[in-house]
Amino acid sequence: MPSSTSSPRRVVITGLGATTPVGGTAPTTWEAISVGRSGVRPLTQDWVAEHELPVTFAGQIHTSPAETLAKVEVRRNDPSGQFALVAAREAWADAGSPEVEPERLGVAIGSGIGGVWTLLDQWEVLRTRGPRRVFPLTVPMLMPNGPAAAVSLDLSARAGAHCPVSACASGAEGMGLALQMIRNGRADVMVAGGTEAAIHPLPIAAFAAMTALSGRNDEPERASRPYDVDRDGFVIGEGAGLMVLEAEEHALARGATIYGELAGVGMSSDAYHITAGEPEGAGAARAMEEAISDAGLGLRDIAHINAHATSTPVGDLAETRAIHRAFGEHTQDIAVTATKSMTGHLLGAAGALEAVLTALTLHHRQIPPTINLDNQDPEIDLDVVTGQARALSADADLAAVNNSFGFGGVNVALALRTYR
Structure with a gap:
């Protein structure tokens, strides 16, 4: 030990x-x-x-x-x-x-x-x-x-x-x-x-x-x-x-094959409403910031976010505000995807599945697309991967964040990185 x-x-x-x-x-x-x-x-x-x-x-x-x-x-x-x-x-x-x-x-x-x-x-x-x-x-x-x-x-x-x-x-x-x-x-x-x-x-x-x-x-x-x-x-x-x-x-x-590293976790609670997240994303932003800090990374190390992005009118907007709150000007350099567009929302399994997908994203250096995005909400000013998968750098060390939010005001962010 x-x-x-x-x-x-x-x-x-x-x-x-x-x-x-x-x-x-x-x-x-x-x-x-x-x-x-x-x-x-x-x-x-x-x-x-x-x-x-x-x-x-x-x-x-x-x-x-x-x-x-x-x-x-x-x-x-x-x-x-x-x-x-x-x-x-x-x-x-x-x-x-x-x-x-x-x-x-x-x-x-x-x-x-x-x-x-x-x-x-x-x-x-x-x-x-x-x-x-x-x-x-x-x-x-x-x-x-x-x-x-x-x-x-x-x-x-x-x-x-x-x-x-x-x-x-x-x-x-x-x-x-x-x-x-x-x-x-x-x-x-x-x-x-x-x-x-x-x-x-x-x-x-x-x-x-x-x-x-x-x-x-x-x-x-x-x-x-x-x-x-x-x-x-x-x-x-x-x-x-x-x-x-x-x-x-x-x-x-034991000579195991390694997909990547689970490098950090951040958790917070909104204490705002039993179902709705805090609309300005303060708690969600804090969870992301803590996950990145816990991983020993900086905000500019994050290249990708697998977002919670449930497809609700209020929730997607609150998460967008949280991302801007956490990353500031670096937000424009982060490629975001919403895989719930394909799987639906697996409730208590959602964040786990999306962490698996984030690990595979870094491992294969390819970000899956968000589907059904025909007309992006102008208030959601994120670089969303759509149409087809987007390649990530083949050489650089990469890091990503996976967001999960729940009823009761629960916020969890996981930070993952490539392993060398």
Whole structure:
């Protein structure tokens, strides 16, 4: 364990896993995102008409977990846990299944809502069939830390099984917690990120009642349109994004392939409103500034931002103000993208997936485009990558920021950099 006087341990990214609306793995997700392919499509389930839902589309998972999980694993895990297991196993294999003492291996997987499908399905069982028919594993399946627990059991991870619950910043906060755990010596390796499975009639109806969702039922693949003057709300999505994070010395000792470095985290809270972010972006700006400082970087080192950019009229504008507040004149030199335009908003998994995509952006030195941006809002004066992917410098060291903001006024920013 490093002494309290030593320099902070560098934390590197050695494995990536994802299951998303555009792909069943991290590579297939990256391939789709790189070419601007939307994963948003109509909902065809009977419950859409049964409940007369006002929004009839979503970013549904591309590949069923049943294709890779055993039947008993599907039965005993809420869909949010199933997604986490799929992504964790991919990330672990991608990292080379590192040999690590169980007491030095931890898990930090956030979820904003938890097992909503299990909770409401089993409530219906209780209501219609009685208490004897309620599934015995209902509680561990519905609890938000169920996915983290399932992954820790799967990998025999004993350094901790944590679950930050901070709305749409949950997955990013999980990665920030993992960074801190490795730095302070609690673990050498962490599996970290977020998962969410909330494409259910109740969340859809509730978000629609808030007028938070886009209502473009006639053209769902064009509904998520960050920064566009005609944006009218976010598109709900589902899935998981996870990373294997390691202390640099541990990764080098085993000859691991390194995608990049998770270099810093910044967190703040607005204390402004339960759902709306502070309109001038003060808290969001502070999170970005703290992430960059924590990484030992300067503002001018940042070449790219994967923005939170949900496609809500107010939220996109507040984040734009936050970016200007944090970076000042350097804002014009930063290339911004909004990958929710393709995946929809994965709620508690959003920041984690977007951190995975940011790591791949730096690794491949290519920024994915923002799609559906036909007429950029003049108040959003950012250099947004549109049309097609944009190449980054092939030689220079690069750094990027990934933003995640959530209900309750939560702000999390992660700073990533290339590794040499």
